[in-house]
Amino acid sequence: MMFRSLRGLRGQSHKGVESTNHWISQRFTSILLIPLSILFVVNFVTVFDKPFTEVLKTFQHPVNNLVALLFILISLWHYRQGIEVVIEDYVHDLGIRKLTLRLIGIMCWFLVIVVIFSFVSIYRMEI
Amino acid sequence: MTKDPQNRPLSPHLTIYRPQLNSVLSIMHRIAGIVLFFGLLLLIFWFFSMSVGQASFDLFSALINSLIGRLILLGSLCALWYHFFSGVRHLFWDVGIGFGLEWVQRSSYAVLIATICLIILTLLIGVFIG
Numbered sequence A: 001m002m003f004r005s006l007r008g009l010r011g012q013s014h015k016g017v018e019s020t021n022h023w024i025s026q027r028f029t030s031i032l033l034i035p036l037s038i039l040f041v042v043n044f045v046t047v048f049d050k051p052f053t054e055v056l057k058t059f060q061h062p063v064n065n066l067v068a069l070l071f072i073l074i075s076l077w078h079y080r081q082g083i084e085v086v087i088e089d090y091v092h093d094l095g096i097r098k099l100t101l102r103l104i105g106i107m108c109w110f111l112v113i114v115v116i117f118s119f120v121s122i123y124r125m126e127i
Numbered sequence B: 001m002t003k004d005p006q007n008r009p010l011s012p013h014l015t016i017y018r019p020q021l022n023s024v025l026s027i028m029h030r031i032a033g034i035v036l037f038f039g040l041l042l043l044i045f046w047f048f049s050m051s052v053g054q055a056s057f058d059l060f061s062a063l064i065n066s067l068i069g070r071l072i073l074l075g076s077l078c079a080l081w082y083h084f085f086s087g088v089r090h091l092f093w094d095v096g097i098g099f100g101l102e103w104v105q106r107s108s109y110a111v112l113i114a115t116i117c118l119i120i121l122t123l124l125i126g127v128f129i130g
Helices: A016-047 A052-060 A062-090 A094-124 B021-052 B054-064 B067-094 B101-128
Strands: none
Touching: A016 A052, A016 A062, A016 B067, A016 B101, A052 A062, A052 A094, A052 B021, A052 B054, A062 A094, A062 B021, A094 B021, B021 B054, B021 B067, B021 B101, B054 B067, B067 B101
């Protein structure tokens, strides 16, 4: 019953149990991002100013490709989780809150499609 | 006091508090997270330009390697390591480690020092290995 009373706090789209799951999955993406961000940042700072063919070759390597892809997708997921909490804290009008959350959701899925398209193209590109 | 559930008074009234190291670092975690989204967008555009072909990549590469581009990258790097260590501290708090004023104070300094060290280390890696 306590959970049920929390219904509506998250733009009337989440119940209390879902808030708990949201909290747990935010910790899940945080932990995943610890190794991924170290690996990706080290990789990125060594190639970001290099010419096209060299950068392409780096990210065509399956390990680099996978690390970069996972880093970006999980970062996006983590961003969405984080910005949802921020919006719930600062946007008090439930209608505007719900709309903002939905728009952010749409934007994130759009970016996911762009990222997957880009990485598949990069992986299959011939030099 | 109003009975309207949508219009209750909010607590705590953050604006009447004197800023403290902890409160400043706490809001910085959120700000860094929001800044990092723009860094992530830049990164997504970088990979997208790469997938389109050499011409678009070269254009985008010139952009991020300009002075302003590099300053934006440096800003993202600072935000990343700050959010990283501040986030790790949050994970420790989540499992109940590091509470108590003395430890919070110590870990605040640890987060700042670790952030500065990792920014310098990353720049060194970029300069000497890249």
